[in-house]
Amino acid sequence: MPESHRAELSAFADEVRAELAAAGLPIHPGHEDQRGDEVSGVLVELADDFEPGQGGVWVSWWINSPLAEAALRARRVGAWRRDGAGGTEWHPALRHLFVVRAAMSSALEEILQSLGYAVLRDVDDYREEGLLVRTRAPGPHWRDRAVPPLAGSTGYTPGIRVRLVAGDFAGAVTTVISHKHPLGKIIGPPLEYTVEHPDGEGQLTVAPEDLTLAEDEEIQP
Known part of the structure; x- marks a missing residue:
């Protein structure tokens, strides 16, 4: 990947991290940081496996907790099976982990779309619940100062x-x-x-x- 393209994606990743942190979400430091294996939070990674202009960042909810450990143990011993109705019976740790990942992925998608980012799901079969996030569309931002005519519509409070x-x-x-x-x-x-x-x-x-x-x-x- 050209260095200029990587620098552009890195800057975009920092932007997305800042927005999600502003929403109150914990940010995962990244896999390259050894401390990353000890925390949970939003993981933002460069989507550098696309042509320039087509990439962005991968956003996912990384879970490192007793729940993740229990789910890993259940997976290692194959604690799931097909039931008679054509579905799958999962060990509770696996089932709950899937629910948490899906719920957090949907929440992240909604937050990012509210900010104007293009968000794509199911882009990579190897990234379960991973979101591909691309450039934010132009438009108003929550950082914009409130000014007339909207400001004052319901009255200025004392001190203004x-x-x-x-x-x-x-x-x-x-x-x-x-x-x-x-x-x-x-x-x-x-x-x-x-x-x-x-x-x-x-x-x-x-x-x-x-x-x-x-x-x-x-x-x-």
Whole structure:
């Protein structure tokens, strides 16, 4: 594989790992790391057995736990058989391992698709429950800052910095103290806001349409 292609796939693998870690999932360090045999988590490997532009990364749920050990023992002693109805009777450790792998694979697929990645299943018979993940489609991302017109649709909470766009103090940046919704309603635009007075003393009541979210650098963390 050309070094440039490997570098591109490696960067993509890091991106996918970062996204899955952000979802709260433990990330397996990889088979090349000896510590990898001691942990469970999401395993992300380069799909470098494809032509350039057709690869991506393999994503799977790696289990290293008492469950995996029990399933391995059951497999080694051949603890499964065909039943009279044409199905297969599995030792509980094997059956439960299959259920866990399938459930986690489906969860990973849903998470990645929510982010806009192309996810393919059943691409390689030797990778049970493995997902082939390819480039993310362009579009909004959860890291994008919330800005108008969506931001403020149900009201800015106390502490948010806003800019007044009408009235005697138009252009001034201030801080929301509270907002008031119609009686019995908490969804939808508020009736009014109470903000810190731009002069630094007291409070000011303003209509929702008379303010907007301040620029990013003026928003308090």
